[in-house]
Amino acid sequence: MALYQNTTVDSDRLIIGNYKIETSATAGGTFVNVGAGMLNSFAHNFTKYDVQAGNAPDPIEGIADESVTFDFDMIEYDASVISAISNGLVSATVTTSQSTLEAGGNTTLTERAYKLTNRRLINSTTVETVITIFKGSIDTGPVINPKSDNDSDPINSIAFSITAINDSSRTAGSQLYTIVKDEV
Numbered sequence: 681m682a683l684y685q686n687t688t689v690d691s692d693r694l695i696i697g698n699y700k701i702e703t704s705a706t707a708g709g710t711f712v713n714v715g716a717g718m719l720n721s722f723a724h725n726f727t728k729y730d731v732q733a734g735n736a737p738d739p740i741e742g743i744a745d746e747s748v749t750f751d752f753d754m755i756e757y758d759a760s761v762i763s764a765i766s767n768g769l770v771s772a773t774v775t776t777s778q779s780t781l782e783a784g785g786n787t788t789l790t791e792r793a794y795k796l797t798n799r800r801l802i803n804s805t806t807v808e809t810v811i812t813i814f815k816g817s818i819d820t821g822p823v824i825n826p827k828s829d830n831d832s833d834p835i836n837s838i839a840f841s842i843t844a845i846n847d848s849s850r851t852a853g854s855q856l857y858t859i860v861k862d863e864v
Contacts, residue, residue: 692802692863695861696800697800698718698719698798699719699796700797700798700799701713701717701719701752701794701796702714702794702795702796702797703761703793703794703795704792704794704795705792705793706793707793707812707847711793711795714758714761714765715755715756715761716755716756718753718837719750719751720752720753721750721751722748722750722811723748723749723750724857725746725747725748726743726747727743727744727745727746728741728742728744729742729743730742746846746856747843747845747846747856748813748843748844748856748857749819749843750794750813750816750841750844751840751841752839753825753837753838753839754837754838754840755835755836757779757838758779759774759781760772760774760779762781762822762838763781764792765792765840765842766818766822767789767790767792767818768786768789769786769789769818769821770783770786770821770822771786783821789817791845792817793816794812794813794816794842795810795811796811796812796813797809797811798810803864806862807862807863807864808860808861808862809860809862810858810859810860810861811857811858812857812860813842813844813856814847814850814856815844816842816843817842817843818840819843820840822839823838823839823840824837824838824839825837825838825839844856
């Protein structure tokens with residue numbers, strides 16, 4: 681018989697499933713759904729600093745730098761969305777007959793806001809967990825992961841890695857991201 685360290689789990693506090701991924705020019709702007717895919721990871725990263733006395737406890741500790749990284753895959757090709765996610769690295773031309781992605785020669789990246797939304801139904805009530813990233817920039821160009829025609833899941837995915845940085849125009853404590861979860 682198993683021995684459990686906790687005797688109960690509050691299932692209303694669990695976040696189950698994946699997230700809708702959206703992007704916008706600013707956190708206050710209109711967000712656009714990037715389409716079907718998968719949020720693979722979300723990490724709050726930071727670098728600590730300390731001043732060492734040598735013969736006494738460290739008198740000062742703090743945070744030198746912090747960022748958020750998140751990775752996701754898309755399975756729908758939409759040149760306009762890929763262009764938006766790419767912060768100016770690539771551009772898109774879309775007509776009724778073609779969707780073209782163009783790359784090369786761009787010299788600046790423009791940060792964008794991102795919103796990750798998880799929706800769950802608990803006792804007939806929709807509960808959301810929303811992660812808002814205020815300023816993010818792409819780390820690599822679109823990475824296309826081809827698969828075999830004979831694969832059981834032959835759909836190509838397009839991978840992205842984004843790093844978010846502090847938005848100093850916001851108040852301290854909410855310059856990088858917020859996570860807001862509805863309570864039941």
